[in-house]
Amino acid sequence: MPVPLLDLKAQHATIRDEVVAAMMKVVDAQSFILGDPVAAFEAEVAALSHARYAIGCANGTDAILLAMRALDIGRGDEVITTPFTFFATAGTIHNVGATPVFVDIEATTFNILPDAVRAARTSRSKAVIPVDLFGQMAAVEQVSAAVPGLPVIEDAAQSIGARRMVDGESRMAGEMAAICTFSFFPSKNLGGYGDGGMIVTQDASIAERLKRLRVHGGAKQYFHDEVGYNSRLDALQAVVLSAKLPHLGSWSAKRRENAAYYDAAFADLAAERALATPYVAPENESIFNQYTLRIPGGRRDALQSFLKERGIGTSIYYPLPLHLQPCFAYLGYREGQCPESERAAKEVLSLPIYPELSRAQLDEVVAGVTSFFAA
Numbered sequence: 001m002p003v004p005l006l007d008l009k010a011q012h013a014t015i016r017d018e019v020v021a022a023m024m025k026v027v028d029a030q031s032f033i034l035g036d037p038v039a040a041f042e043a044e045v046a047a048l049s050h051a052r053y054a055i056g057c058a059n060g061t062d063a064i065l066l067a068m069r070a071l072d073i074g075r076g077d078e079v080i081t082t083p084f085t086f087f088a089t090a091g092t093i094h095n096v097g098a099t100p101v102f103v104d105i106e107a108t109t110f111n112i113l114p115d116a117v118r119a120a121r122t123s124r125s126k127a128v129i130p131v132d133l134f135g136q137m138a139a140v141e142q143v144s145a146a147v148p149g150l151p152v153i154e155d156a157a158q159s160i161g162a163r164r165m166v167d168g169e170s171r172m173a174g175e176m177a178a179i180c181t182f183s184f185f186p187s188k189n190l191g192g193y194g195d196g197g198m199i200v201t202q203d204a205s206i207a208e209r210l211k212r213l214r215v216h217g218g219a220k221q222y223f224h225d226e227v228g229y230n231s232r233l234d235a236l237q238a239v240v241l242s243a244k245l246p247h248l249g250s251w252s253a254k255r256r257e258n259a260a261y262y263d264a265a266f267a268d269l270a271a272e273r274a275l276a277t278p279y280v281a282p283e284n285e286s287i288f289n290q291y292t293l294r295i296p297g298g299r300r301d302a303l304q305s306f307l308k309e310r311g312i313g314t315s316i317y318y319p320l321p322l323h324l325q326p327c328f329a330y331l332g333y334r335e336g337q338c339p340e341s342e343r344a345a346k347e348v349l350s351l352p353i354y355p356e357l358s359r360a361q362l363d364e365v366v367a368g369v370t371s372f373f374a375a
């Protein structure tokens with residue numbers, strides 16, 4: 001039985017009627033750009049994230065770009081971030097004209113190290129972008145405390161609905177940062193039927209600014225206070241996402257169950273150090289956008305090929321850390337400067353974790369991994 005890394009058709013089959021009905025309403029109304037469906041979905045995401053304001057936009061990449069523009073970040077500025085993330089986190093820093101400053105990650109969670117952020121701060125630092133990688137929140141409050149006065153832009157593209165206990169209180173992804181960004185790319189836990197993104201904030205003036213920036217920089221149509229972008233969330237995507245949002249909690253819970261199943265099945269291999277199962281910090285509740293093993297000893301690629309032969313989909317997020325990407329050669333980083341990110345890039349392998357996986361499929365993946373190491 002083949003087990004794909006992700007099976008969007010399986011999820012669609014469980015919600016087809018409600019999603020298609022919602023989409024047909026928009027089609028019949030012929031009202032596609034912003035409007036009530038987008039406002040309604042923005043309010044839902046604000047509520048989920050414990051944020052005052054939510055602003056829909058075209059995708060998760062634009063969300064990060066718009067966040068930096070709203071903070072007036074541009075030429076001559078530095079933005080501190082992690083090199084172990086999807087490209088968009090740093091590509092947007094470059095695209096606003098600023099300089100990405102890469103600092104290393106914690107070996108356990110794969111998230112940015114607050115102490116490294118502190119050490120990287122200069123007079124030109126204008127923001128820090130921690131990423132809530134694979135579904136687990138970064139230590140956003142520790143990153144904030146490490147660089148007092150510097151705004152935190154939380155890239156929560158992979159972590160909508162994730163939470164973290166801070167000083168005895170449960171905090172949502174998006175609640176603690178100056179600005180937080182989400183993506184509704186189809187493979188995220190809350191995926192649209194196309195591209196989509198969202199920005200949340202507690203700050204009224206940042207929210208106003210973002211609402212202008214997404215419509216070419218003018219609060220009033222055809223009058224432009226500044227040069228912005230065309231970056232709006234489609235009404236069609238908004239109704240799809242509103243229909244899916246009530247399921248997000250149970251989908252993420254199912255992912256955690258699947259993760260626990262794998263953890264138990266791989267416990268012996270982990271004890272022998274053949275692999276390491278994902279570490280979730282005790283204060284975090286992950287939404288497991290990915291279930292990412294570490295395979296030390298140079299055997300990761302062989303395991304991936306072995307699983308592929310058996311019809312099991314896996315992926316390497318991410319094979320080359322961003323400080324070593326050819327496009328960032330101009331920044332002058334060398335191998336060895338972010339050793340944990342570099343080691344992670346060589347060892348990680350993400351397994352199928354999506355909520356619709358059957359018990360038989362989970363067992364197929366477990367059998368594939370265990371027989372590789374038994375061979």
Ligand SMILES: *Cc1c(COP(=O)(O)O)cnc(C)c1O
Nearest residue numbers: 059060061086088089157183185
């Ligand atoms: C997916 C993702 C993005 C970009 O989202 P898009 O909607 O594809 O533009 C940004 N950052 C991270 C960490 C992501 O995983």
